[in-house]
Amino acid sequence: MIQTDILIIGAGPTGLFAVFEAGLLRLKCHLIDSLPQPGGQLTEIYPKKPIYDIPGYPDVLAGDLVDNLLKQIAPFKPEFTLGERAETIERDNDDQFVVTTNKGTVHRAPVVAIAGGLGSFEPRKPPISNIAEFEDKGVTYMVRNPEEFRGSKVVIAGGGDSALDWTIYLADVASEVTLVHRREGFRAALDSVEKVRELNRRGKVKLLTSSQVIGLSGNGKLSSVVVNHKKMGGTEIDADYFIPLFGLIPKLGPIGDWGLEIEDNAIKVDTFDYSTNVPGIYAIGDINTYPGKLKLILCGFHEATLMCQSAYKRIHPDKKVSFKYTTVTGIDGFKDE
Amino acid sequence: MVLKMSDTINMVAYDREGNEYKIEAPTDMNLNVMEVMKGSGMDVKATCGGMALCSTCHIYIISDHQPEGPGEDEEDMLDQAFDVEDNSRLGCQLKIDSSLDGLVVKLAPQGS
Numbered sequence A: 001m002i003q004t005d006i007l008i009i010g011a012g013p014t015g016l017f018a019v020f021e022a023g024l025l026r027l028k029c030h031l032i033d034s035l036p037q038p039g040g041q042l043t044e045i046y047p048k049k050p051i052y053d054i055p056g057y058p059d060v061l062a063g064d065l066v067d068n069l070l071k072q073i074a075p076f077k078p079e080f081t082l083g084e085r086a087e088t089i090e091r092d093n094d095d096q097f098v099v100t101t102n103k104g105t106v107h108r109a110p111v112v113a114i115a116g117g118l119g120s121f122e123p124r125k126p127p128i129s130n131i132a133e134f135e136d137k138g139v140t141y142m143v144r145n146p147e148e149f150r151g152s153k154v155v156i157a158g159g160g161d162s163a164l165d166w167t168i169y170l171a172d173v174a175s176e177v178t179l180v181h182r183r184e185g186f187r188a189a190l191d192s193v194e195k196v197r198e199l200n201r202r203g204k205v206k207l208l209t210s211s212q213v214i215g216l217s218g219n220g221k222l223s224s225v226v227v228n229h230k231k232m233g234g235t236e237i238d239a240d241y242f243i244p245l246f247g248l249i250p251k252l253g254p255i256g257d258w259g260l261e262i263e264d265n266a267i268k269v270d271t272f273d274y275s276t277n278v279p280g281i282y283a284i285g286d287i288n289t290y291p292g293k294l295k296l297i298l299c300g301f302h303e304a305t306l307m308c309q310s311a312y313k314r315i316h317p318d319k320k321v322s323f324k325y326t327t328v329t330g331i332d333g334f335k336d337e
Numbered sequence B: 001m002v003l004k005m006s007d008t009i010n011m012v013a014y015d016r017e018g019n020e021y022k023i024e025a026p027t028d029m030n031l032n033v034m035e036v037m038k039g040s041g042m043d044v045k046a047t048c049g050g051m052a053l054c055s056t057c058h059i060y061i062i063s064d065h066q067p068e069g070p071g072e073d074e075e076d077m078l079d080q081a082f083d084v085e086d087n088s089r090l091g092c093q094l095k096i097d098s099s100l101d102g103l104v105v106k107l108a109p110q111g112s
């Protein structure tokens, strides 16, 4: 079990900066994120775009801002559970929260700060009516163990890097790989596009462009997919696996069922300290809502700062927080344990 | 102040359930179709705020309008959308100007 002072759900800019403000108060943080890397929307959606409204930075690339935040919080030795989604929360007999992820990792802390942004990033699922029936029975949104596909007939859909990379990789593993894409061109890296076209010429990969997968069938397990070509119409092809790769989309997910007051997909908070209706659980950044709320990075930083003051009082009810500037104290990082 | 009617266009948008929204939109406020649909209370997530970096404002143009595009960024993002047709566009890439008067659009299915 992982024990910490403030358990932060979401490693976007808000969650990351909370580590710094907590560290100044000598509180330790652990972060959970369903993405494999920190940075939230900045890393996942727009790493190469400049941001112009971070105070003190006339412009900064989103990816660089995340790198800088990681550098800034490094002295306070944050720990991460990445690639896992916080699923359930309970309160134990010592008034501590126990948060368990979808992979069963258990975390415990007296304070939980939800910095979940627009929600947990999850694979986008195509609107095929019976797709849920075949999930884990042939339909999978992520390749975890490529060996699973050895000797099978695989249909991949999508036109981005992951669709092409897996097509190339699985060409040597699966017995048959078909890549279905809605148009002729691809947005993926040029050399992988070339590689796929080459594999197609050599008969190692079937390429169905101007096409979309519109139907699935099978008896308890996927056995074929229906591919619709723009001009030629539908054909059914045999498939043991269908892997749709259409990127990620944020979803509020399990946090919506944690007994917190929700309004328009966001958690209602008191702007005094960004506390929720459950004492000990806070919500900061894009995930919260209050009159006048703006979903901006700088607002998340402010919210994280005030939240930490309140968290300190909760964790150390009999101590006083003495407020000091960093210019006075410097950064006194945590020693290795 | 009198609002000059010549500075607005009229358009019609249908949501995924087929409900009709009659929208009057100003042409001089640098708005796009995604923003006016969202502003009319339609269920458009607009995760990326209008930078062609998500595909949550995927629409079909039903009227005869053929606005310029889609550009390369828009095509790339449409690759992440579903049920993409020849008349598919991202609403955020369609600037509201007088050429769009009478536009009719429908929100595309979203997947889940």
Ligand SMILES: Cc1cc2nc3c(=O)[nH]c(=O)nc-3n(C[C@H](O)[C@H](O)[C@H](O)COP(=O)(O)OP(=O)(O)OC[C@H]3O[C@@H](n4cnc5c(N)ncnc54)[C@H](O)[C@@H]3O)c2cc1C
Residues within 6 Å of the ligand: A009, A010, A011, A012, A013, A014, A015, A032, A033, A034, A035, A039, A040, A041, A042, A045, A046, A050, A051, A052, A053, A084, A085, A086, A087, A115, A116, A117, A118, A119, A120, A121, A252, A253, A254, A255, A284, A285, A286, A287, A295, A296, A297, A298, A300, B047, B048, B049, B051, B053
């Ligand atoms: C294209 C674009 C441009 C933008 N430009 C600007 C700008 O110029 N200036 C500005 O200030 N803001 C901008 N924003 C908004 C800004 O990115 C957000 O305000 C900011 O990302 C919010 O940070 P956050 O840490 O609160 O949430 P996020 O960045 O959304 O991070 C939340 C993290 O929590 C994780 N998470 C959620 N639920 C769970 C769970 N149950 N388990 C595990 N992990 C979970 C998610 O996977 C995610 O990584 C822009 C946004 C976009 C998309």
